[in-house]
Amino acid sequence: MVHYKAYLIDLDGTMYRGNEKIPGAAEFIKELNQEGIPHLFVTNNSATVPEKVAEKLMKMGIDAREEQIFNSSMAAAKYIRLMEHHAKAYVIGEEGLYSALENENIQIVDDNADYVVIGIDRGLTYEKLAKACLQIRNGAKLISTNKDVAIPTERGMVPGNGAITSVISVSTGIDPVFAGKPEPILMEQAIEKLGFSKKDVLMVGDNYDTDILAGIHSGIDTLMVETGVSTFESIKHYDEQPTYKITDLYKWKLDRK
Amino acid sequence: MVHYKAYLIDLDGTMYRGNEKIPGAAEFIKELNQEGIPHLFVTNNSATVPEKVAEKLMKMGIDAREEQIFNSSMAAAKYIRLMEHHAKAYVIGEEGLYSALENENIQIVDDNADYVVIGIDRGLTYEKLAKACLQIRNGAKLISTNKDVAIPTERGMVPGNGAITSVISVSTGIDPVFAGKPEPILMEQAIEKLGFSKKDVLMVGDNYDTDILAGIHSGIDTLMVETGVSTFESIKHYDEQPTYKITDLYKWKLDRK
Numbered sequence: 001m002v003h004y005k006a007y008l009i010d011l012d013g014t015m016y017r018g019n020e021k022i023p024g025a026a027e028f029i030k031e032l033n034q035e036g037i038p039h040l041f042v043t044n045n046s047a048t049v050p051e052k053v054a055e056k057l058m059k060m061g062i063d064a065r066e067e068q069i070f071n072s073s074m075a076a077a078k079y080i081r082l083m084e085h086h087a088k089a090y091v092i093g094e095e096g097l098y099s100a101l102e103n104e105n106i107q108i109v110d111d112n113a114d115y116v117v118i119g120i121d122r123g124l125t126y127e128k129l130a131k132a133c134l135q136i137r138n139g140a141k142l143i144s145t146n147k148d149v150a151i152p153t154e155r156g157m158v159p160g161n162g163a164i165t166s167v168i169s170v171s172t173g174i175d176p177v178f179a180g181k182p183e184p185i186l187m188e189q190a191i192e193k194l195g196f197s198k199k200d201v202l203m204v205g206d207n208y209d210t211d212i213l214a215g216i217h218s219g220i221d222t223l224m225v226e227t228g229v230s231t232f233e234s235i236k237h238y239d240e241q242p243t244y245k246i247t248d249l250y251k252w253k254l255d256r257k
Numbered sequence: 258m259v260h261y262k263a264y265l266i267d268l269d270g271t272m273y274r275g276n277e278k279i280p281g282a283a284e285f286i287k288e289l290n291q292e293g294i295p296h297l298f299v300t301n302n303s304a305t306v307p308e309k310v311a312e313k314l315m316k317m318g319i320d321a322r323e324e325q326i327f328n329s330s331m332a333a334a335k336y337i338r339l340m341e342h343h344a345k346a347y348v349i350g351e352e353g354l355y356s357a358l359e360n361e362n363i364q365i366v367d368d369n370a371d372y373v374v375i376g377i378d379r380g381l382t383y384e385k386l387a388k389a390c391l392q393i394r395n396g397a398k399l400i401s402t403n404k405d406v407a408i409p410t411e412r413g414m415v416p417g418n419g420a421i422t423s424v425i426s427v428s429t430g431i432d433p434v435f436a437g438k439p440e441p442i443l444m445e446q447a448i449e450k451l452g453f454s455k456k457d458v459l460m461v462g463d464n465y466d467t468d469i470l471a472g473i474h475s476g477i478d479t480l481m482v483e484t485g486v487s488t489f490e491s492i493k494h495y496d497e498q499p500t501y502k503i504t505d506l507y508k509w510k511l512d513r514k
């Protein structure tokens with residue numbers, strides 16, 4: 001019998017696509033709640049505060065509380081606070097990143113920063129990039145919320161945070177520390193927050209390159225759903241396979257015999 | 258006796274540094290003019306129109322006419338015109354790039370472009386980058402004026418065009434065609450404009466990675482001056498050496514016996 005005591009669950013492509021709920025998502029979460037199984041929603045989205053993400057899920061009929069959202073901005077902020085109390089950060093990003101840094105008591109400054117922290121910023125300007133580069137060259141450390149190079153919009157794929165970060169890493173020659181999936185920072189913090197052994201935690205997601213690799217890198221079991229980016233076909237030649245593959249979350253039974 | 262019939266001459270680090278004339282530069286140009294030796298100033302600067310560059314040189318006491326300035330924006334524009342008459346271009350850049358494209362009768366558009374052309378743009382925004390990526394994903398070709406990752410300012414090194422271009426290439430997975438030094442596009446066009454055989458043309462510059470490699474890649478002789486970026490020490494282990502090395506342009510005699 002497979003029985004996981006806690007779940008980490010991706011959002012985009014697993015719970016919803018844009019503003020549409022994915023079939024099976026609400027039922028899966030409902031079952032977790034009925035069984036009293038703790039779970040966190042782990043997302044590379046750095047722009048939105050947890051409160052609004054939970055609200056979006058609730059509106060779709062998917063049960064979620066603010067405390068269950070764990071995003072790459074929170075992971076980056078916690079990483080900095082663990083590295084250095086009273087750190088000063090120069091920020092390129094949106095509401096979710098500013099809020100996460102403030103929650104960890106990180107001082108947001110315009111210059112002389114200890115850390116330059118990058119998240120997706122639809123208000124990006126050359127001047128913001130210039131200030132980031134100048135401070136990296138002055139010794140500030142470069143932290144980026146995630147590696148995603150493109151994000152889907154109604155118009156098509158537009159630059160993601162990983163692409164924005166490349167301006168700074170290419171210009172300064174300094175490699176960033178990435179907080180989000182598939183890097184271990186977000187995952188390790190989320191697993192710790194759940195409070196269970198790794199063997200008891202399952203990572204659920206649609207994207208092999210972020211969700212499934214995040215699980216594999218963190219040493220936990222993984223469940224891939226075919227409702228988003230990756231297909232069984234697209235990953236069939238990969239050496240490291242997900243622990244489980246299902247077409248959609250209707251197929252997942254919490255007690256599998 | 259070494260006698261070159263025409264010269265290609267770099268600007269920044271060779272003729273001036275910022276707003277300061279480099280010793281020996283004015284005298285060298287004066288001698289070329291006295292001997293009636295044709296020469297072009299070849300620069301990766303894509304932002305400024307030739308008229309203003311010539312004006313800057315003249316103010317420093319260095320003889321220069323507008324027609325003697327050949328920059329990476331002009332090379333990119335000419336490259337597009339040779340590839341396709343009546344091309345439409347979406348542009349990220351400054352005055353020098355817009356002007357160069359207009360001079361080659363390339364239509365500047367906001368969408369449905371055949372080419373996305375990138376030059377340094379101190380007015381860069383996320384929306385400009387998004388539009389560039391969307392059009393590249395729709396099949397537009399990516400042309401970039403140069404690879405320079407950082408440019409010197411009074412505040413320090415800020416992102417150059419090569420760093421800006423990386424957002425688009427990283428996000429779309431499409432490699433750009435670069436027009437400027439050390440790539441051959443600008444060089445070949447400049448050599449053709451001079452109208453002499455390659456064996457008769459000498460490339461003069463301070464930066465090994467742009468100027469000297471540009472000459473080497475184009476199959477012409479090169480003269481490195483130590484008045485800018487590269488030093489004799491910094492290049493001593495390189496396999497491909499400049500044809501000549503001098504500390505400054507006072508040391509160069511047009512007729513060397």
